Amino acid sequence: MSTKLAAYEDFVNSTAELNLLLAVRPHSPLVPRADEAIQLENAVHRACLVLLVAHFEGFAKGALSEYVDEVCAVRPPARKMPPAFLELFTRDRIQEIASLPPGVDRVHRTRRLFTAFSALWDQERTIDPQVISSKILSRQMTSLKPDVLRESFALIGIDDIIDSATSHLQGSGLSVRVDIKLEEIVNKRNLIAHGDYSVKPTSADLEDYVQFFMAVGDAFSTCVVRAIEEACTLRPPV
Template sequence: MSIKLAAYGDFINSITELHHLLAVRPVSPLVRRTDEAVQLENAVHRACLVLLVAHFEGFAKAALREYVDEICVVRPPARKLPPAFLELFTRDRIQEIASLPHGVERVHRTRKLFTAFSILWDEERSIDPQVISAKILARQMTSLKPDVLREAFALIGIDDIIDTTTSHLFAAGLSVRVDIKLEEIVNKRNSIAHGDYSVKPTSTELEDYLEFFMAVGKAFSYSVEKAIADTCTLRSVV
């Protein structure tokens, strides 16, 4: 099965916006800049970093949603899906029911839980798209912190996406610890978002971060594409 994530293409296209912003800078570095020009450049760079993190976070969530979309089209048997993935939707519905007050509605939903969601635990039954949700899966990715990414992508059967991506980048000639780099970028983004004006990314740093996220995005895409292929391969005929 050949899968190409639309989410990665959308992320690459979104980078154009950052290049437009980075074009807003003094014409020549040889010309002595006014305080206003320096402030403008700092503001643009800070905005670029916030946007870059937001675009990549959007890409990661979209990649998870694509996994669910493919499952809904192919409808593989439950045994092809990671148990943690199946448990996520069952748990989400249990929590929803538990929050309801005692009464007819709670009884009705509890009964429906056992009739509708039992299909998730019958290994040979095809998955029913009505009992899984791309929105619920994407909601598990709350930030670009390495541990959050590990947990979110483990739900679709990817064993430690951070270490896998680090190895992928190393094989491509990029020697970088993805977890450390992500922490650096996310911490800077958070500082800017919380009003810390001392954080002023340089042009060189931003170009480095752009290249990093493009490479990481490509590695993430490869891992998700493989997860989709592994899950959606049709059952062999006995």
């Protein structure tokens, strides 16, 4: 497997769109008045921040989906998978069945639950891709809040992806608390999305945020690749 997730490469490529928007400057001949030019720049910067957060959220969900794709391709034995990962899909199907009205369909699905999902809990049986869904996993990540990210990536066996990312950044010479910085950026994005016009990130802010997300994305990619390798390496431990 590559040392980087395909989802991370897609995120890096998506930043080209932001660079195009950041190239907009207030001296554009299309906006002759200075105050209108400043409003244009503020609007572009606000839009860039919303886009940046959306692109990174897409990357994080894509990273989780990529884990599922690799697991489904290799089909390791259940003992190689994190228990929380196995429980997620079993629980999702139980909840689906419980929501059905009494009848033949609910009985049929309950019977199938025990035949199809029992393999997930037999340590030596290989994973059945038909009972695993990347959509179910990725939808656990409802925002970029640090606690949500921790919980989502814990499902694939990463103990604390935020602390891991912070250590990764510090090892690269960037002294920053990932959880604090994420909260700052996501809160600004939420204020903009809810119509708060007082939030006006500068071009320097945005360049800083892009570099931050690139570094955090690299750290996330490293963690997920390691998790994939742990799950999909079939040779017995030494």
